[in-house]
Amino acid sequence: MNNCERSIFVSTKEKVLSVLKNAPTTIFSGVALADQLHVSRTAIWKAIRELEKSGYTFEHLPNGYRYLPSDVLAIDELGSSFIPQGNISLKEETISTMMDARQAAAAGCQTPALFLAETQTGGHGRFGRPYFSPKGQIYMSLLLEPSQTFAELPQYTLLAAVAVAKAIDEVTKKTSEIKWVNDIYLDGKKVCGILSEATSDIEIGKIKHVVIGMGLNVSIDSAAFPDDIKERATSLFGGKRPPILRNQLIQLIWQNFFHLLHALPDQTYMDLYRQKSFVIGKQVSFTRQGHTYTGIAKEITATGELVVQTSTESISLSSGEISLTAIEKS
Numbered sequence: 001m002n003n004c005e006r007s008i009f010v011s012t013k014e015k016v017l018s019v020l021k022n023a024p025t026t027i028f029s030g031v032a033l034a035d036q037l038h039v040s041r042t043a044i045w046k047a048i049r050e051l052e053k054s055g056y057t058f059e060h061l062p063n064g065y066r067y068l069p070s071d072v073l074a075i076d077e078l079g080s081s082f083i084p085q086g087n088i089s090l091k092e093e094t095i096s097t098m099m100d101a102r103q104a105a106a107a108g109c110q111t112p113a114l115f116l117a118e119t120q121t122g123g124h125g126r127f128g129r130p131y132f133s134p135k136g137q138i139y140m141s142l143l144l145e146p147s148q149t150f151a152e153l154p155q156y157t158l159l160a161a162v163a164v165a166k167a168i169d170e171v172t173k174k175t176s177e178i179k180w181v182n183d184i185y186l187d188g189k190k191v192c193g194i195l196s197e198a199t200s201d202i203e204i205g206k207i208k209h210v211v212i213g214m215g216l217n218v219s220i221d222s223a224a225f226p227d228d229i230k231e232r233a234t235s236l237f238g239g240k241r242p243p244i245l246r247n248q249l250i251q252l253i254w255q256n257f258f259h260l261l262h263a264l265p266d267q268t269y270m271d272l273y274r275q276k277s278f279v280i281g282k283q284v285s286f287t288r289q290g291h292t293y294t295g296i297a298k299e300i301t302a303t304g305e306l307v308v309q310t311s312t313e314s315i316s317l318s319s320g321e322i323s324l325t326a327i328e329k330s
Contacts, residue, residue: 011047012037012039012043012044012046012047013047013050013051015037015047016033016037016044016047016048016051017047017051017056017067019033019036019037020058020065020066020067021067021076023067024066024067024068024069025066026066027059027061027063027064027065027066028064028065028066029063029064029065030044030045030064030065032064033064033065048065054072055070055071055072056070056072057069057070069245070245071136071242071245071246071247073090073116073118073246073247073250074090074247075088075090077245077247077251078090078114078116078247078250078251080251080254080255082112082254082255082257082258083112083113083114083142083254086110087109087110087111087112087113087114088113088114088115088116089104089113089114089115089116090116090117091115091116091117091118092117092118092119093117093118093119093120093121094115094117094119094120094121095120095121095122096120096121096122096139096141096213097115097116097117097120097139097140097141097213098141098195098197098211098213099122100115100117100141101113101115101141101142101143101211101213102197102199102209102211104143105143105145105199105208105209105211109143111143111144111145111209112142112143112144112145113142113143114140114141114142114143114254115140115141115142115143116138116139116140116250117139117140118135118136118139119133119134119135119139120133120139120215121133131193131215132225132226132229132233133215134220134224136218136219137215137216137217137218137219137220137235138214138215138216138218138246138249138250139214139215139216140213140214140250141211141212141213141214142211142212142213142254142257143209143210143211144156144209144210144211144212145208145209145210146207146210147206147207147208148206148207149205149206149207150198150200150207153198153207153210154261154264155270155303155304156196156210156212157181157182157194157195157196157212157304157319158181158269158270158273158304159257159260159261159269160194160196160212160214160257161178161181161182161184161194161273162178162256162260162269162272162273162276163253163254163256163257163260164176164184164192164194164214164216164253164256165177165178165184165272165276166256166272167249167252167253167256168184168186168191168192168236170252171236171242171243171244171249171252172186172236172237174186174187175276176191176276177276177277177278178273178276178277178278179278179279179324179327180277180278180279180297180300180306180319180324181304181306181319182194182195182196182319183278184216185278186234186236187234189231189232189233189234190229190232190233190234191216191217191233191234191235191236192214192215192216192217193214193215194212194213194214195212195213195214196210196211196212196213197210197211197213198210198211216236216249217233217234217235217236218235218236218237218242218246218249219235219236219237219238219239219240219241219242220234220235220238220239221238221239222234222238222239224239267302270300270302273300274299274300277297277300278327279297279306279324279327280297280298280299280300281296281297282296282297282327282328283295283296283297283327283328284296284297284308284324284327284328285324285325285327286308286317286324286325287325288315288317292325293308293310293315294310295308295309295310295311295315296308296309298314301316304319305317305318305319306319
């Protein structure tokens with residue numbers, strides 16, 4: 001069984017959840033559920049308890065149970081015309097969703113495929129930096145099979161950044177910003193990191209697979225962040241209850257992404273990326289080949305390079321080799 005396949009075994013817990021979710025306004029007694037599923041009332045009671053431990057919520061009424069909207073990642077709520085339900089994999093815990101996507105690519109998984117986890121033990125960003133991954137946020141990676149040359153590939157990281165930023169603006173009613181090249185900022189602090197990787201087929205000279213991974217902080221109390229990132233990291237809704245379920249937000253992000261992707265070669269996404277830039281017009285510092293440079297970020301090219309004007313020259317920075325070490329505060 002490859003990484004894209006799921007067991008066809010359905011537990012009593014899953015059957016109970018399916019019945020209740022499919023009729024959210026209906027009250028089901030324990031007896032009715034037991035009769036419908038051909039199990040004991042005790043099995044129904046245990047299933048409800050297990051589901052509640054997993055984060056699902058139900059209204060307990062004198063005459064039975066009723067399903068309430070629950071912020072639990074669920075494959076049946078994530079499938080769409082862009083990413084079929086059968087191409088979605090969900091784990092409670094994983095080392096990283098990027099690794100899951102790479103393994104699925106090697107196993108011949110159908111694409112596009114989406115890999116999600118409630119928490120990661122080894123998530124990382126650019127240059128291998130560790131990524132804080134507490135439970136209850138969004139950690140996901142999208143696997144694509146573009147079969148294009150490197151020159152033909154769209155700027156996936158930039159495109160994904162725009163898709164996420166648009167979704168954040170819609171659900172928070174605030175204005176997010178993008179720090180070149182792959183970080184989304186809200187209220188001056190990082191709220192999301194994006195990482196893209198590509199693998200090539202040397203024999204045909206094309207990119208075979210692309211993986212786009214992202215970690216998005218949805219609801220984390222500011223005091224919960226580690227000391228080393230507390231002053232520069234945030235979440236969409238702080239420690240408050242989000243007004244949108246994660247399943248809905250994930251769908252919105254990928255809906256934005258595929259709409260932008262299907263609109264190519266239209267460059268609207270690049271215009272939006274530049275408009276949301278966290279760095280254009282600011283003084284930035286970076287290190288290249290052991291030398292530290294300081295200059296003004298002037299523009300972002302059509303190929304995603306950041307053009308910085310120093311006191312002596314104009315330098316174009318590639319996202320794959322350079323990380324900004326400092327940005328002038330507004």
